[in-house]
Amino acid sequence: MRIVSLLPAATDIVAELGLSAQLVGRTHECDWPPQEVASVPVVTGADLDQDALTSREISDAVGGSAHSGSSLYSLDTEALAALRPDVVLTQDLCDVCAVSYEKVSSAVRLLDADTRVLSLEPRTLDDVLDCLVTVGELLGVRERAEQRRATLRARLTQVRASAADRARPRVVAIEWLDPLWPAGHWVPEQITAAGGEPLLAAPGEHTKPMVWDAVRAARPDVVLVLPCGFPPERTLREAHLLTRLPGWSDLPAVRAGRVWVLDGPSHFNRPGPRVVRGAEVLAHVLHGVRTGAAVTAAEARPFPGVPSR
Numbered sequence: 001m002r003i004v005s006l007l008p009a010a011t012d013i014v015a016e017l018g019l020s021a022q023l024v025g026r027t028h029e030c031d032w033p034p035q036e037v038a039s040v041p042v043v044t045g046a047d048l049d050q051d052a053l054t055s056r057e058i059s060d061a062v063g064g065s066a067h068s069g070s071s072l073y074s075l076d077t078e079a080l081a082a083l084r085p086d087v088v089l090t091q092d093l094c095d096v097c098a099v100s101y102e103k104v105s106s107a108v109r110l111l112d113a114d115t116r117v118l119s120l121e122p123r124t125l126d127d128v129l130d131c132l133v134t135v136g137e138l139l140g141v142r143e144r145a146e147q148r149r150a151t152l153r154a155r156l157t158q159v160r161a162s163a164a165d166r167a168r169p170r171v172v173a174i175e176w177l178d179p180l181w182p183a184g185h186w187v188p189e190q191i192t193a194a195g196g197e198p199l200l201a202a203p204g205e206h207t208k209p210m211v212w213d214a215v216r217a218a219r220p221d222v223v224l225v226l227p228c229g230f231p232p233e234r235t236l237r238e239a240h241l242l243t244r245l246p247g248w249s250d251l252p253a254v255r256a257g258r259v260w261v262l263d264g265p266s267h268f269n270r271p272g273p274r275v276v277r278g279a280e281v282l283a284h285v286l287h288g289v290r291t292g293a294a295v296t297a298a299e300a301r302p303f304p305g306v307p308s309r
Helices: 008-016 055-061 077-083 101-109 126-138 142-163 187-193 214-216 232-238 276-286
Strands: 003-005 023-027 044-046 073-075 086-090 115-118 170-177 181-182 222-225 261-263 301-304
Touching: 003 008, 008 086, 023 077, 055 170, 115 126, 115 187, 126 142, 126 187, 142 187, 142 276, 170 187, 181 232, 187 276, 214 232, 222 276, 232 261, 261 276
Parallel strands: 003 023, 003 086, 086 115, 170 222, 222 261
Antiparallel strands: 044 073, 170 181, 261 301
16 A cells, blocks of 8 residues: 555554555655655655744745644655555644645645645544544455554553652643743643643643733642753753743742643644553653653753752
């Protein structure tokens, strides 16, 4: 089967199912597993140079917020047609997070082929894991997908057990720096699984921008900084957007040295199987416990000027 993935999380799912060899096309942001996707042709591009823009400039360019407005990405329809895909995996959850479903649907209608389009729209942890089975069934490996889902659920159960008897710190997760945006959808559930109490966003919620005073009033014990689409190095370039805010140093999380920069794209922003690893990372961040592989500095590091304790 010839698969084109127009969503990094979908590429992660294909890899989880052991079908990377059937990928014939991907987005420019599909980067996992690196050794398996590096040679797969790219059929998308970025309409904005995000590395050259600030968070505020990116937000303004896509309509004044980080989750509305027009898509940041272009689709090479000629390249897509040349790949003759049997299946195109896409999404209709956020026009800023990947190529829009409307663009994909329009492009596929022009193909002279019987191409199937599957749109993934998970909002919760269960939804994310169920996508494995949805994709697996379409690709003819449902049993394998159910086995992988069971394994991931077992890892989440282990995370919950590791923190079950511990005090639950109050946690704010920040998904965008300017404007400030709380992390919703599956992230509150990741926090809960790891033994924390998520603030300012509910499970499954498609959030909106928040004012800084809401964070100050919440008085979080822990702050997680995981901007959507930004690896930690990119996040660190804009650390000042938080440290210059009035009352930053008075937050309980800052005073306690419990502010963390996390790898958002790998473990929190994308609704793929690696969200389970995100919960394991949080168990380490919140409680110092280990489930799964040891947490690396690439996955979680102290926020600049706020040494962990």
